[in-house]
Amino acid sequence: MSDREPPRRRVPAPARPARPARPGAVRRPGPGARPSRGPAGPRPGAPKVIRLGSPRPRLRLIGVALTLVLLAFVVRLFEVQAVDASTYAGKAEQNRYVGQVLAAERGEITDRDGVALATSEDAYDITADPTMFAPDELDVTDGPEQAAALLAPILGIDQEALVKKLRPENEALRYVKLAGRQTPQVWNQIKELKGALAKKAEHDDSTVNVLAGVFSVPTSKRVYPNNELAAGILGWVNAEGEGGGGIELQLDKRLAGEDGKIRYAQSGGRLVPTAGGATETPAVPGSDVELTIHRDIQWAAQNAISEQVEKSAADRGYVIVQDTRTGEVLAMANAPGFDPNDLSEADPGALGNAAVQDAFEPGSTAKVLSMAAVLEENAATPGTHVVVPNRLHRGDRLFKDDVDHPTWYLTLNGVLAKSSNIGTILATGQLGKNQAAANKVLYDYLRKFGLGSHSGLGFPGETKGILAPPDAWSTSQQYTIPFGQGVSVNAMQAASVYSTIANGGVRIEPTLVRGSKGPDGRFTPAPKPKETRVVSEKTAKTLARMLESVVDDEEGTGTKARIPGYRVAGKTGTANRVDPATGKYHGYTSSFAGFAPADKPRITVYCVIQNATEGSYFGGQICGPVYKQVMEFALKTLQVPPTGAAPAALPVTFEP
Numbered sequence: 001m002s003d004r005e006p007p008r009r010r011v012p013a014p015a016r017p018a019r020p021a022r023p024g025a026v027r028r029p030g031p032g033a034r035p036s037r038g039p040a041g042p043r044p045g046a047p048k049v050i051r052l053g054s055p056r057p058r059l060r061l062i063g064v065a066l067t068l069v070l071l072a073f074v075v076r077l078f079e080v081q082a083v084d085a086s087t088y089a090g091k092a093e094q095n096r097y098v099g100q101v102l103a104a105e106r107g108e109i110t111d112r113d114g115v116a117l118a119t120s121e122d123a124y125d126i127t128a129d130p131t132m133f134a135p136d137e138l139d140v141t142d143g144p145e146q147a148a149a150l151l152a153p154i155l156g157i158d159q160e161a162l163v164k165k166l167r168p169e170n171e172a173l174r175y176v177k178l179a180g181r182q183t184p185q186v187w188n189q190i191k192e193l194k195g196a197l198a199k200k201a202e203h204d205d206s207t208v209n210v211l212a213g214v215f216s217v218p219t220s221k222r223v224y225p226n227n228e229l230a231a232g233i234l235g236w237v238n239a240e241g242e243g244g245g246g247i248e249l250q251l252d253k254r255l256a257g258e259d260g261k262i263r264y265a266q267s268g269g270r271l272v273p274t275a276g277g278a279t280e281t282p283a284v285p286g287s288d289v290e291l292t293i294h295r296d297i298q299w300a301a302q303n304a305i306s307e308q309v310e311k312s313a314a315d316r317g318y319v320i321v322q323d324t325r326t327g328e329v330l331a332m333a334n335a336p337g338f339d340p341n342d343l344s345e346a347d348p349g350a351l352g353n354a355a356v357q358d359a360f361e362p363g364s365t366a367k368v369l370s371m372a373a374v375l376e377e378n379a380a381t382p383g384t385h386v387v388v389p390n391r392l393h394r395g396d397r398l399f400k401d402d403v404d405h406p407t408w409y410l411t412l413n414g415v416l417a418k419s420s421n422i423g424t425i426l427a428t429g430q431l432g433k434n435q436a437a438a439n440k441v442l443y444d445y446l447r448k449f450g451l452g453s454h455s456g457l458g459f460p461g462e463t464k465g466i467l468a469p470p471d472a473w474s475t476s477q478q479y480t481i482p483f484g485q486g487v488s489v490n491a492m493q494a495a496s497v498y499s500t501i502a503n504g505g506v507r508i509e510p511t512l513v514r515g516s517k518g519p520d521g522r523f524t525p526a527p528k529p530k531e532t533r534v535v536s537e538k539t540a541k542t543l544a545r546m547l548e549s550v551v552d553d554e555e556g557t558g559t560k561a562r563i564p565g566y567r568v569a570g571k572t573g574t575a576n577r578v579d580p581a582t583g584k585y586h587g588y589t590s591s592f593a594g595f596a597p598a599d600k601p602r603i604t605v606y607c608v609i610q611n612a613t614e615g616s617y618f619g620g621q622i623c624g625p626v627y628k629q630v631m632e633f634a635l636k637t638l639q640v641p642p643t644g645a646a647p648a649a650l651p652v653t654f655e656p
Helices: 056-083 085-096 143-155 159-166 184-203 246-250 252-256 295-312 363-376 412-417 421-431 435-448 477-483 491-502 537-552 624-637
Strands: 097-102 116-128 176-182 214-223 243-245 260-267 279-281 288-291 316-323 329-335 385-388 392-394 397-399 408-411 506-508 513-517 523-525 531-533 569-578 585-596 603-610
Touching: 116 143, 116 184, 143 159, 143 176, 143 184, 159 176, 176 184, 176 214, 184 214, 243 246, 243 252, 246 252, 295 316, 295 329, 295 603, 295 624, 316 491, 316 624, 329 624, 363 412, 363 421, 363 435, 363 477, 363 491, 363 537, 363 569, 363 585, 385 412, 385 421, 392 421, 397 421, 408 412, 412 421, 412 537, 421 435, 421 477, 435 477, 491 506, 491 537, 491 585, 491 603, 537 569, 537 585, 569 624, 585 624, 603 624
Parallel strands: none
Antiparallel strands: 097 260, 116 176, 116 214, 260 279, 288 513, 316 329, 316 603, 385 408, 392 397, 506 531, 513 523, 569 585, 585 603
């Protein structure tokens, strides 16, 4: 036997049971396996299977798009909240908050006794928010038209004008004023109508409250309780609440006060009381102004001049009453006048204050200036003899008096009493060695008395008149200016001349304002007026005695101005009148000026009537009675006692 072991027989291991195939798995062929069959074709009647593409690309695209959109929002949000935050906050604040002006209450104007001549009453500005009338707000397209149809008859405003305001070109406009300074009754009527529409709209879907966007702002309205009385002095207030003339314009800042402001949050045109950020600056009321005017004397003057202007069918007339001791104007009346409560009915030619705005040639009332110069320069005395021919040749003209007469033998007092033009020319010729020198002296006195200058009232539109320097006087002016032609004044200037004589030769600038009372109730008197010595007291007293002759002597031209129980000093005037429309002489300026009591003067009255066309046009005939009526009333109202002494009768004529 061999050492080699015989080969072992390999016994095959028992076969493992086959693993179940995974669904869709491909079984690999092993040894002894049967060849696999080819792919099985679709079985008859089986549905066709459609295989979809991968969704991942589409998801990526959508994700990128969303990322870009979100990125845009993030960038815009960053811009709004960080970069432009203040700008957008300001715009939001602007839309959220509304500002309104709080109108200051205008101060009163009273007479010297505190009687109201101009005052203010509660009123409302009717306003609207045009955005609240848009179709998307009211759900109707004709909201402005419907609202205008309701408001027009209440406000008295044209319907189309209201529609334009409620539908402005600027669609973002949030505030318009429909009507200013309406009475509380008007606003109550609108408010009641607005409330009725709102109540009906709550129960009826077809009803629209077209007045929801109409609101009111409290303000005040100027009222003149005495209508036309002193209208020329007071002036008026325009639609914007500003002074439009007279004292209302002159003292507008003092009367107006300072408007306040209010800023509040709003929503839908209504106040949001709980919102923060509201601010308010209170309005400061205007000061009350007290005038020197005495209402009763003003009434008497206005009544007297109005009656005479109507009776004479004149263009206009004015009366001034002045306290001779203080320069205070007690009355300044114009006819025709106007009612400042309703300027729509006023005659444009009657607006203003003609007593200080008209420039006219005064005529013979200016002869007192010539006499003052002659007496002050000691060129003559009241008893100086003056031979007055019927005609006087001077320069290139023949001068005459208002009536033809034989040669008059007059004293200087008689020249003034009979108002002789020729006698005045002869007297003023004694003021200098030659006519040029005399002209210079006379001019200086005219200036001292206030001619050619503003009176001192500071009144709007006041004229200085016309007074040329003496070297510019024409040949005729050298002789006409002494008797009041060729020189122009306003009525206040002329009245001031007579007050200066009545005050012993001291001119006190006239005043219309006594003082004002501020919101704190403290009264501040007006500055003391300027005083200027013009002529000596002796000259003034002599002139007063001479002016008495004009009224008291039967030879005088002012006998219709006599007042029983009082000594009256005065002077008549009848001047050729320059027609302002043509610049040529047409008609006459009639006047009377004087003061009383002559021995202890208290009051000056000056009356002027322009272009009387019916009846007499002589100053003594138509202005003398007005002077008497007004002066008599003023003396009694101020309780001035009657004169005790008899008048001093100075001679008017002399025997040659």
